[in-house]
Structure formats: structure tokens, C-alpha cells
Amino acid sequence: MTERLFRTDPYLTSAGGTVTALTPEGGIVLDRTIFYPKGGGQPGDSGRVTWDGGACDIAGATKADETSIVLVPAEEAPLPPIGTLVETRLDWERRHRFMRMHTALHLLSAVVPLPVTGGQIGAEKSRLDFDMPEPTFEREAIQARLTELIEQDHPVSDEWITEAELDASPNLVKTLSVQPPRGAGHIRLVRIGSGPVPVDLQPCGGTHVRSTAEIGAVSVGKIENKGRANRRISITLNGEATGDPMPTGHGH
Structure with missing residues (x-):
């Protein structure tokens, strides 16, 4: 099982870990990781892994299953043997852009309170698709309200509820195409x-500011x-990001 350090502190940029497995495809599984695995429209993180006598760049991260996260090397290279102590470092600038984008998309879903049919987070451009039979929202109005919510500096936090509590409040789920992962007994909001009355409250496993x-500042397209x-x-x-976007450094 991989401990998800990005869940408790998304601002961690480096951390130590131990190799617990190597996949047949050449991926690295650690006992703990700061790398967010691809999912929920958010790309997997990139960065670098170093160890005594070696190093490799990481192109992305994926879920091997519900408990393990695989770091995918950028190219074929010697891998650290199982049991090796490694140091991981995140491509922080790229990850922080994903954090800013992901939080902005949550605000967009609050500004346009319609069911979400799809979405994608990118470092340069992100999107949400809405179940909107008629163009009932004007771009200028969305831009104005989104800008207002950003400038109001609302805090962003997370909390956990049980699957039964989510079943009792189905309106929390905005996405039609992706349902919150189940099986663990609890859901992250x-x-x-x-x-x-929150600006927005919904199930999400991603990283946020x-x-x-x-x-x-954010621009809304047509x-x-x-x-x-x-x-x-x-x-x-x-x-650029405003406020205090500084990472917290090393996870021990």
C-alpha cells in the first residue's frame, strides 16, 4: 500500500521512501509518495527519483490498483532494487498549476450549477463539459462571477464522510461521467x-490550493x-499565483 503524502499536504515537494515493488512495465512502487496519480481529470505528477548510485526522471504516476501508486520513468533506465531508500522530488511548478486549475474548475462548477459531463485539467488550459441543452449562461457573466470568487479569497479544505452519508446527499456529486471511488467506506469532500453555506462542496481526490x-487571474473561453x-x-x-503558494519542502 502506498501512503499518499499529497493527500495530507499537497505542498510537499520532496520526500523519502522505500521501493516496495517494480512492475513488469518498468514502474516503481514506493511505500509513500508525493506524486499524484492520474485520475479524475488531473494528470499524474512528474519529477525525479534519486538513490545511492542512481537516478531517473519520472514522466508520470498512475494507480496500479486502489492501494498502490506506480511512478513511471521517463525512459528506460536502471531502476532501484526493492528495499532501496530513495528521495523523490516533484516538478513543483507543473503540479502547482494543476492545483490552481483544479480549484478553479470547482469554482466554475459552482458558477454554472449544471451537471458536469466531462472535464480535463491541463497546465495551460482546462475545461468542463456541462449538460446544457440551451446556451443559458453568457461567457462575460461567468468570467465576472469566477473572478469575484477567486478574489474573495475563500479557504479551501477537505473533510471525509461515509459512503452512506453520500448516498443520503446525492446532490453533492456533480459529475455524471465519473463517480467517487467506493469500497473504502469513506469519501473525501x-x-x-x-x-x-459553502461556495462549493463535492467529492474529489485531487490536489488543490x-x-x-x-x-x-483566470480567463474564460467561448x-x-x-x-x-x-x-x-x-x-x-x-x-502568476497570488497569496502564499510556497511549498513546504521535505516530507519526513
């Missing part, structure tokens, strides 16, 4: 806002028609 102001009742809204990051 990401909350934006500190008041009794500490507050909405850290997202920085609303694209992507088939019957399906409309796509894309966003791009317009500027």
Missing part, C-alpha cells in the same frame, strides 16, 4: 468557503457546442 486567491445538450467551457491561467 473538498470544501470551498468557510460559512454555513489553500485558498481561491492563490489561483490568480462556450463551445459539443453535441446534443453538451457545452464546453474552457479556462486558462492568466497570471
Whole structure:
């Protein structure tokens, strides 16, 4: 089982770990990791693994199953043997852009309160697809409200509920195409806002910034028609992160 350090502190940029397995495809499994595995529309993290006598660049991370995360080397290279102590380092700039984008998409889903049919997070451009039969939202209005929510500097936090509690509140699930992972008995919720009525609250396993102001300026693209009742809204990051985007360094 891989301990998910990114879950408890998404600002960790480096950490030690021990190799617990090597996959037939040449992937590395550690007992703990700061690398987020591809899922929920968010790409897997990249970075570097070093050990006594060797190193390799990591192109991405994936889930081997519900408990293990595999680091995928960028190219064929000698791998650290099972039992080796390694040091992992994240491509922090890339990951932080994903964190800003992911949080901005949560705000977008609050600004456009319609069922989400798909989405993708990128370092340069991200999108959500909505079940929107008619163009009921104007781009300018979405831009104005999204900018307002970002500038209001709402805190972003997470909490856990049971699967039974989620079943009792099905409106928390906004995505039609992706359901929260089940089987562990509990579901992680990401909350934006500190008041009794949150700006947004939904199941999510991704990494997010500490507050909405850290997202920085965002541009909303034109609303694209992507088939019957399906409309796509894309966003791009317009500027640098604001607030305190500094990582926390090494995870012991």
C-alpha cells in the first residue's frame, strides 16, 4: 500500500521512501509518495527519483490498483532494487498549476450549477463539459462571477464522510461521467468557503490550493457546442499565483 503524502499536504515537494515493488512495465512502487496519480481529470505528477548510485526522471504516476501508486520513468533506465531508500522530488511548478486549475474548475462548477459531463485539467488550459441543452449562461457573466470568487479569497479544505452519508446527499456529486471511488467506506469532500453555506462542496481526490486567491487571474473561453445538450467551457491561467503558494519542502 502506498501512503499518499499529497493527500495530507499537497505542498510537499520532496520526500523519502522505500521501493516496495517494480512492475513488469518498468514502474516503481514506493511505500509513500508525493506524486499524484492520474485520475479524475488531473494528470499524474512528474519529477525525479534519486538513490545511492542512481537516478531517473519520472514522466508520470498512475494507480496500479486502489492501494498502490506506480511512478513511471521517463525512459528506460536502471531502476532501484526493492528495499532501496530513495528521495523523490516533484516538478513543483507543473503540479502547482494543476492545483490552481483544479480549484478553479470547482469554482466554475459552482458558477454554472449544471451537471458536469466531462472535464480535463491541463497546465495551460482546462475545461468542463456541462449538460446544457440551451446556451443559458453568457461567457462575460461567468468570467465576472469566477473572478469575484477567486478574489474573495475563500479557504479551501477537505473533510471525509461515509459512503452512506453520500448516498443520503446525492446532490453533492456533480459529475455524471465519473463517480467517487467506493469500497473504502469513506469519501473525501473538498470544501470551498468557510460559512454555513459553502461556495462549493463535492467529492474529489485531487490536489488543490489553500485558498481561491492563490489561483490568480483566470480567463474564460467561448462556450463551445459539443453535441446534443453538451457545452464546453474552457479556462486558462492568466497570471502568476497570488497569496502564499510556497511549498513546504521535505516530507519526513
